[in-house]
C-alpha cells in the first residue's frame with residue numbers, strides 16, 4: 001500500500017488553524033469542536049486530528065467515535081492508529097468521542113451521521129485511522145528533526161520514540177508533543193505495506209478487559225449525579241395505545257416518589273431511587289385507550305397466505321416462473337420465524353442532565369448524532385447544545401441503534417416534564433420493560449420453491465419473503481429501501497451465492513403496530529436459515545453430499561468456498577458419527593464477511609438434543625486482531641444458538657406473552673457447545689465480525705438434526721417435538 | 726436505620742426493609758460494580774457473597790441480610806478472586822462486560838469450594854449466570870486457568 005491521494009484524504013489533511021501563542025491545536029477542526037473533541041487540559045498536548053492526542057506525559061489517547069458494546073472497537077481501532085504511529089501499545093488509552101457528525105460521521109454510511117452498525121466500524125476506520133496515525137508520526141519525526149537539526153529522512157519512529165540512530169539519541173513522543181503541535185501536517189503520508197506491520201494481525205489484549213474484570217467499567221446505569229432522580233415509565237400494554245386517564249394517588253404515597261408525570265410515551269414515576277420508583281409504578285393506576293390487538297398466531301396464518309401470491313421482485317435471474325411451469329423434480333417448503341427481543345444484559349438506561357442552554361446525556365449511545373438531534377428537539381435546544389457521553393453499552397445487538405432514539409427520547413421527555421425539580425434524570429427500564437417493549441426482530445414467513453435439473457443441480461429457486469419492513473418510516477428509508485424493497489428484509493437471499501439459472505426473490509411487507517428493529521445480523525437472521533436449510537434439502541433431493549453440492553454451486557465464489565472447505569476439513573466432514581449424532585453445515589456471507597459453520601448434535605429418542613461442537617471458519621479480510629475475531633465468532637454462535645433453541649416473542653390480542661428470562665430463555669453456559677474458530681488468511685480489506693458469526697449457526701444445527709434424524713426443521717425456535725422418533 | 730456490613734464495613738442504611746440488597750448497594754452505597762439484569766433471580770448479574778456463599782442480591786431484602794457479611798466485586802479479595810480476575814484478563818473473557826461481575830463472584834465461590842472443577846462442575850455452578858454475549862467458552866477456559874494458577 002503506497003501513498004494515498006484521494007478526495008477523502010485531502011479533506012482529512014486540510015491545513016492548520018493557529019491559535020495564538022505558538023500553539024497549533026490541529027488542522028481541519030473548528031476550534032470549539034476541537035476543544036470538545038480533544039480536551040483542553042494541556043497546552044503542550046499534541047492533537048494532530050480528531051482521533052488522537054499525545055500528552056507530554058507520553059500517554060496517547062485515541063478517540064473512538066464508535067460504540068463499544070462488546071465487539072472490540074476499543075481494541076481493534078486503536079491498533080490501526082498504533083500501527084502507523086509506531087506507538088507502544090501500553091501507552092495507548094481509549095476515550096469515547098463526543099457526538100459530532102462532521103468529525104465523526106460513519107464513512108460507511110456516507111459520513112453524515114455518527115453511529116455504529118452493520119459491522120462497519122473497521123471498514124470505516126481502516127484508512128481513516130491509519131492515516132491519522134501516519135500523519136502524527138510524520139509530524140513527530142519532523143519535530144525531532146527540527147530539534148536536532150538533522151534531516152527527517154535519517155530518523156525513524158519506533159515503540160513510542162523518534163530515533164536518531166546515526167547520533168545514538170532518541171526522544172519520546174511525549175517529549176516531542178509540544179513542538180509537533182506547532183507544525184503543519186504533511187501533505188502526503190505513506191501507509192506501511194503489510195509486510196512491515198507489527199501491530200495489525202496480532203492478538204493484542206483488549207483495552208477494556210481489566211475494567212470489565214474488576215467491576216470498574218462504567219455503563220449508563222452506573223452514572224450517579226448529585227440529586228439525581230430515577231424514572232420508570234408505565235408504558236401501554238398494547239403497542240400504540242394512549243393514556244386515557246391515570247390515578248397517581250397511591251404511587252405518590254410511596255416514600256421516595258417525587259412526582260408522577262405524563263409524557264408522550266406513557267406515565268413516568270420519578271423517585272429518589274430505583275426501588276421507590278418501582279414501587280410507585282406498581283401502585284400507579286393507568287387506563288389505556290386503543291392500541292394494536294394483533295396475535296402472532298393470526299399473523300403467522302396471514303403471512304403464509306400472503307406468501308401464496310407474488311410480491312415485489314427483489315432478485316430476478318432467468319425466468320423462474322417459466323422454469324417452474326415445466327419443472328419435474330419440485331420441492332416446496334415454508335419457513336417460519338418469530339419476533340425476537342434483543343435482551344441485552346444491561347437494561348436500557350440513560351441519564352439526562354438538562355441545565356438551561358445545555359444538556360448532558362450519558363448513554364450507551366449507538367446513533368450518537370441522531371440521539372443528540374432527537375433529545376435537542378424535545379428540549380428545545382440546538383443539537384450542539386446536547387453533549388452525548390458515550391459509555392460502554394452492556395450489549396446492544398442493534399437495540400441501541402433505534403431510529404426513534406426511544407429511550408433517550410423518554411429520558412428527555414421526563415427531564416422536560418420535571419423541569420421544576422431541577423434534577424438530573426436517570427431513565428431506566430426493567431427486564432420486563434425490555435422484553436415487552438417492542439422493537440423486535442420482525443416475524444417472517446418464507447415460502448420456497450425449487451426444482452432440480454436432470455443432473456440434480458438446482459434449475460430454479462423462488463423465494464417469497466413476508467414480514468414487516470424495519471426501515472420504512474425511519475430516516476434510513478431513503479438510503480436502504482429501494483422501489484418498495486427494504487434491503488434488510490431480503491439481504492442474504494436476493495444476493496444468493498449459489499449459481500442457479502432461474503432465481504426469483506420476492507418480498508411482501510405487511511404493516512403491523514408492533515415496533516420492529518434490526519437484531520444482530522438483521523435480515524441474515526432469517527434469510528441465512530431459509531437459504532441454507534433449503535439448499536441442504538436440494539442436496540438431499542439430488543442425493544449428494546451437502547458440502548460437495550455447495551462446493552460445485554459456489555465455483556464462482558472463492559471466498560465462500562474458502563470458508564466452506566476450511567470448516568469442513570477442520571470438522572472432519574465425512575468421518576462417521578455414532579447413531580443419534582449428526583453433523584450439518586451452513587455457509588453465509590453477511591456484511592462482506594464470509595462464515596461457514598459445522599455443527600455436531602446428539603439427539604435423544606424423545607427429540608431432546610444437545611449441540612456438542614461447532615467448527616467455524618471466517619474470512620473477514622485482513623485479520624486485525626485474531627483473538628477479537630474469534631471472540632466475536634464464539635459470541636455470535638452463542639447468540640444465534642439462543643434464538644435457534646428458545647427465542648420467541650408471542651403476542652395475544654396485542655399483549656406480549658413473555659416478560660423475563662424464565663419465559664424468554666437465552667443461552668446458558670450448560671448449552672454452550674465447544675467451539676473452534678479458524679481464520680482464512682486474506683489480504684482483502686478488513687470487514688466486520690460483530691454480526692457474521694450469527695447467521696450460519698441455526699441452519700447448521702437444523703441440518704445436523706436432519707442428518708441425525710431425517711427430520712427437517714423449518715420453524716424457529718426448534719421444537720424437539722418435531723424430532724421425536 | 727438498618728445496619729449492613731459490606732466489604733467489612735458496617736453502614737447504617739436508611740432504606741425501607743423490603744429494598745432489595747442490590748439497590749441498597751447501588752443506589753445507597755454507590756457500589757455499582759454489582760449489576761441489575763432481571764430483578765428476579767434469573768440472570769446472576771447481581772451476584773454477591775453472603776458469608777462467602779453466592780446469592781442474588783436483587784431478590785434479597787435488606788432486612789433479611791441481618792448480621793451477614795456481604796462481599797461485592799469491589800471488596801472481594803483473596804487468592805481465588807485474584808487468580809480469576811487475572812485469568813479473565815489474560816483470556817479476554819469480557820465482551821460487553823456487563824455480566825462479568827456476577828460471573829466472577831459465582832466463579833470465585835466455585836473455586837473456593839472446588840479447587841479443580843470439571844467442565845460439568847463449571848456448567849452446574851455457573852448456569853445461573855447469563856452472559857448474553859455468550860462468553861461461556863472463555864469463562865470455562867478461564868476457570869480452568871485460575872484453578873491451575875491456584876494449584877501453583
Ligand code: FES
Pocket residue numbers: 760761762763764765766767768769770771772781782783784
Ligand atoms: S438481577 Fe439478580 S439475578 Fe438477575
Ligand code: FES
Pocket residue numbers: 070345394395819820821822823824825855856857858859860
Ligand atoms: S460479556 Fe456481555 S453479557 Fe456477558
